[in-house]
Amino acid sequence: MKGPGPRNPIQFPGMGKSVHKPLQGKTVLITGAARRLGRASALALARAGADVAITFRNSAREAQHTVIDISSLGVRAVALRCDITDQKSVRTTLKEVVKELGGLDILVNNAANYETADFDKLTLQQWDAIFASNTRGPFLVSQEALKYLRERQGRIINMGSLGGLRPWASHAHYCSSKAAVHMLTKVMAKALAPEIAVNCVAPGMIDLGEKAAAAFMKSMAKQTPMHRNGTGEEVAAAILFFATAPHFITGQILAVDGGLGL
Numbered sequence: 001m002k003g004p005g006p007r008n009p010i011q012f013p014g015m016g017k018s019v020h021k022p023l024q025g026k027t028v029l030i031t032g033a034a035r036r037l038g039r040a041s042a043l044a045l046a047r048a049g050a051d052v053a054i055t056f057r058n059s060a061r062e063a064q065h066t067v068i069d070i071s072s073l074g075v076r077a078v079a080l081r082c083d084i085t086d087q088k089s090v091r092t093t094l095k096e097v098v099k100e101l102g103g104l105d106i107l108v109n110n111a112a113n114y115e116t117a118d119f120d121k122l123t124l125q126q127w128d129a130i131f132a133s134n135t136r137g138p139f140l141v142s143q144e145a146l147k148y149l150r151e152r153q154g155r156i157i158n159m160g161s162l163g164g165l166r167p168w169a170s171h172a173h174y175c176s177s178k179a180a181v182h183m184l185t186k187v188m189a190k191a192l193a194p195e196i197a198v199n200c201v202a203p204g205m206i207d208l209g210e211k212a213a214a215a216f217m218k219s220m221a222k223q224t225p226m227h228r229n230g231t232g233e234e235v236a237a238a239i240l241f242f243a244t245a246p247h248f249i250t251g252q253i254l255a256v257d258g259g260l261g262l
Ligand SMILES: NC(=O)c1ccc[n+]([C@@H]2O[C@H](COP(=O)([O-])OP(=O)(O)OC[C@H]3O[C@@H](n4cnc5c(N)ncnc54)[C@H](OP(=O)(O)O)[C@@H]3O)[C@@H](O)[C@H]2O)c1
Pocket: 031, 032, 033, 034, 035, 036, 037, 038, 055, 056, 057, 058, 059, 060, 082, 083, 084, 085, 109, 110, 111, 112, 113, 114, 133, 159, 160, 161, 162, 163, 202, 203, 204, 205, 206, 207
């Protein structure tokens, strides 16, 4: 089977071949989108007509490829190096995005870190590092983006996790950081209304084809009501939903998990 890619997209409702581009003229910033789920979301938003800025930290080469793939969809694309734990870096990045794309309509807080650790052995350094990227990062990027988003009646979409809704014993720091992102979503939705809508996508088990995870993925699929794991494109479809949904929808956490969390 041919894998999904920029020229082999999943078709979303209302996004058929009639060149319906619900995000035409809109600008998006998506953090940590050189590869994996961020890349899938960036491509989905570009296919819907948005000009897209992605950030990367270490994955410069992948970011370059993603920018080429986004550009091939006929929209503007830019990749900027940004460390979301660093205020100066975030501020400079936001200024650069607005300079390059002319404004900001949608921010997707995607960049994060994931780590497995036995509770007994979890160190303070591990705890703080996960919170710095996964929780403080989305807060910081959102705060720095506010003035631009307000000018455009914009949107913020956070990437949460099923791990923020359900406890995973070997991921205390990750689960707690994502639960905090879910609450941050609700607080921001209230604090930033009526100008900005804020929502959150919470993926469950998403199979990105990693060989090392194959056995784990198989066992998770068995436990999932939909009898399979999710795809990057299905997560991207949820991002696209919030990017195009009525502005009245705000403060929502949308699990994309095939029913695993039920
Ligand atoms: N994959 C899943 O199954 C799954 C499930 C539930 C939730 N999620 C959430 O969905 C989002 C995307 O998932 P993913 O698996 O694609 O993520 P990922 O590969 O673990 O991370 C995405 C990107 O975040 C960037 N990043 C990490 N720390 C950063 C920092 N301090 N500053 C700037 N960028 C930083 C990295 O950029 P560089 O590579 O450029 O360094 C990385 O490529 C994450 O928020 C994740 O927690 C994923």
